[in-house]
Amino acid sequence: MSDLRQALAEALRLILSADADVRTIVSASVRFSLASTAIASLIALPAGIALSASRMRFKRIIEDVLNTMLAIPTVVVGLFVYALVYSQGPLGGFHMLFSPAAIVLGQTVLIIPLIASLACSAVSSINPIVRETALTLGAGKFRTMRTVASEAQGALLVACITAFGRVIGEVGISLLLGGNILGYTRTITTAVSLQTSKGEFAQGLALGIILLITAFIVNMAARLFRRKP
Amino acid sequence: MPYLLPNFEKPCNCKVDLIAVGSGQALKLASNGDVDMVLAHDPQAEEKFVKDGFGINRKTFMMNDFVLLGPLSDPARIKGTKSAAQAFAKIQKSGSTFISRGDNSGTHQKEKSIWSKAGVRTFGSWYMEIGQGMGAALTMADEKQAYIISDRATYLQRIERLKLAVLVEGDPELLNYYSAIQVNPSRYPTVNATLSRQLTDWLCSTEGQKLINNYQISGRQLFKSTCDIRK
The missing domain is CATH 3.40.190.10 (Periplasmic binding protein-like II)
Known part of the structure; x- marks a missing residue:
């Protein structure tokens, strides 16, 4: 119990004092997660929408594969990207390992299936009348897809927010590909795992609380952003 | 440890559960009374741990x-x-x-x-x-x-x-010294004091010390027993 009480006090102290180290890692977490969510959305939202509209024979199988990939452990994605970017790997020439770019790449790979799968089911749940109306009004295939997507925009935003939550809370990829370098690739989650290994449990919990507050602020911002247009 | 422990477990017919963490986390777990004994290699932190009443019977049993x-x-x-x-x-x-x-x-x-x-x-x-x-x-x-x-x-x-x-x-x-320390049973009565004393003492026994000195990786001795020179 004393660890929990200490953690709350420590979290408050870190927030109120705007501790420089904490600011750096919070900013790193937010930057990496926003970048990977943005890149993954650019790829996965259109892919998911296209998948839902397609009449391919293997559509169900692709959906099953996507859903299966939601269960993939972050550390496995991390290892996969590690094998790509380490000095002997096919992308070794870019010297990406242990850099923010490697983290963003890994996290992007992690959430592409997640966003695609959620986008696909979001668009599929839109009333088919919308699609048919658009088509009968003479809209092309692409135009129809846009209309349907805009009908589903709330659910698509939820897909992105879910993905953001997954990456800002993951530790396997950030640790393996970023290396937890202080002031460079240390994120909130890798800092928590470091505090744990140091035996500083209260500090670790305090950072966990700060992570949740950060995610809350980002979610609020996303909601306000959606309301505006 | 996977090399040493079976030699202790067999005669005493017991099982040692090993939690592999760094010295900092190890001493923290021990000072919460969540483990029975601790191995560490951070002399200053170990001395503080014993002085604060968390540990007893500290034995610096080997070095590399x-x-x-x-x-x-x-x-x-x-x-x-x-x-x-x-x-x-x-x-x-x-x-x-x-x-x-x-x-x-x-x-x-x-x-x-x-x-x-x-x-x-x-x-x-x-x-x-x-x-x-x-x-x-x-x-x-x-x-x-x-x-x-x-x-x-x-x-x-x-x-x-x-x-x-x-x-x-x-x-x-x-030089790097490793110590074994028992968690103080009068502070945490739930710890297994008998077995942890046995294991701590065994690491400094003739058998334990011999095993430590004989441990090799690719033909090279890695550790040296230190029970005789350091108390």
């Missing part, structure tokens, strides 16, 4: 040493330097990349004590604190071709996969 590793090209020109502190000062001067465990482990404490001996107080971007275990730190030093301090055992286990050379060794400053 640290080595200073770096890229074969040795940009800071430290090869052959006798003193680790001097070598550290040269690394700082040349601004060559140095990987630090940064995790309060025994190795990290040792590294910090060498930096302070070398009189280095300011660290630039060449100094990377990664907050991870020895294995991960060696991998990163290899990838970044950086300097790093490692215990000899972990280094030898990975020697085949590393493009790093031993540049400084043999300085008495680089």
Whole structure:
């Protein structure tokens, strides 16, 4: 119990004092997660929408594969990207390992299936009348897809927010590909795992609380952003 | 440990559950009374742990040493330097990349004590604190071709996969002592005091000491028993 009480006090102290180290890692977490969510959305939202509209024979199988990939452990994605970017790997020439770019790449790979799968089911749940109306009004295939997507925009935003939550809370990829370098690739989650290994449990919990507050602020911002247009 | 423990478990017909963590976390678990005994290699923290009444019967039962590793090209020109502190000062001067465990482990404490001996107080971007275990730190030093301090055992286990050379060794400053400490049963009555005393004493028994001295990796002795010289 004393660890929990200490953690709350420590979290408050870190927030109120705007501790420089904490600011750096919070900013790193937010930057990496926003970048990977943005890149993954650019790829996965259109892919998911296209998948839902397609009449391919293997559509169900692709959906099953996507859903299966939601269960993939972050550390496995991390290892996969590690094998790509380490000095002997096919992308070794870019010297990406242990850099923010490697983290963003890994996290992007992690959430592409997640966003695609959620986008696909979001668009599929839109009333088919919308699609048919658009088509009968003479809209092309692409135009129809846009209309349907805009009908589903709330659910698509939820897909992105879910993905953001997954990456800002993951530790396997950030640790393996970023290396937890202080002031460079240390994120909130890798800092928590470091505090744990140091035996500083209260500090670790305090950072966990700060992570949740950060995610809350980002979610609020996303909601306000959606309301505006 | 997987090598030592079976020799203890068999005659006593018991099972030792091993939790492998760094010295910092190990002592924390022990001071919460969540384990029966603890092995660590951070003399200062151990002494404090015993003085604060968390531990009893501390036995410094073995030692090995640290080595200073770096890229074969040795940009800071430290090869052959006798003193680790001097070598550290040269690394700082040349601004060559140095990987630090940064995790309060025994190795990290040792590294910090060498930096302070070398009189280095300011660290630039060449100094990377990664907050991870020895294995991960060696991998990163290899990838970044950086300097790093490692215990000899972990280094030898990975020697085949590393493009790093031993540049400084043999300085008495680089010696590394391991202790076993029982969690104080009068503070935490739930700990298994009988068995933890048996194991702590066994590590310093003739049999335990012989096993420690005989442990080899690729034909090299890794640890030296220290029960006779240190109390």
